[in-house]
Amino acid sequence: MRRSRYAAFLGSTLLAATAALTGATTAQADQQAAATGYVALGDSYSSGVGAGSYLSDGSDCKRSTKAFPYLWKNAHSGVPFTFGACSGARTGDVLANQLGGLSTSTGLVTLTVGGNDAGFADVMTTCVTSSDSGCVSRIDTARAYVDSTLPGKLDGVYDAIRAKAPNARVVVIGYPRFYKLGTSCLGLSETKRTAINNASDHLNTALSRRAAAHGFVFGDVRTTFTGHELCSGSPWLHSLNLLDIGSSYHPTAAGQSGGYLPVLNSND
Secondary structure: OOOHHHHHHHHHHHHHHHHHHHHHHHHHHHHHOOOOEEEEEEEEHHHHHOOEEEEEOOOOOOOOOOOOHHHHHHHOOOOOOOOOOOOOOHHHHHHHHHHHHHOOOOEEEEEEEEOOOHHHHHHHHHHHHHHHHHHHHHHHHHHHEEEHHHHHHHHHHHHHHHHHHOOOOOEEEOOOEEOOOOOOOOOOOOOHHHHHHHHHHHHHHHHHHHHOOOOEEEEOOOOHHHOOEEOOOOOOOOOOOOHHHOOOOOOHHHHHHHHHHHHHHHOO
């Protein structure tokens, strides 16, 4: 008799626990299913500098209707969209100015950030204006920053995104290799081009590792940009443009639609 009562008690307890867990899981799944909004964060590679057709939003962010976040938004009508990415943004700018659109209803977040923290603009300026050794030395300084300081800054941004958007799928998108190597090309030497490509790989590795540590997806655009680097027959990146310095070394409209958008579509 005691055994049957104990068995009945144990059975009812297990059923109650199972029901509670199932209810919690169902509620969590429902909450995640209801999270549909898309928030695009980050720097000029997300805002669309170099793609043209900039929005008149009263800012200096150069948000383009040809940038990959806006193209994704156009293909998903009805999905709430917040375009927070801004030209020149560093990790601190994302934290201070771009997280307001995140909430429990956010289902997708994309982010490109880290290049400006590592001094991308200064690296390119140095490589254009100085010797091979000067270029490589500046790149070595940037690589050291990526190893020592950038991971902590990325962690701060990633933690803040997850806290504000607990139900979102977060896609951290990297940067392309800039040059096709082994071909004749006006401008920078093969030594400089190789060093710049290696620096981009180094940054992408850091981004990928920190993204994985936070359970985020890393979107690698190096594959889609292969064959469309500078010095290739059909580049999807602007070379140095003295009439529009800001667009230099940024994706063209074709780079946004053919290089970045497919990576987002495969990971959204």
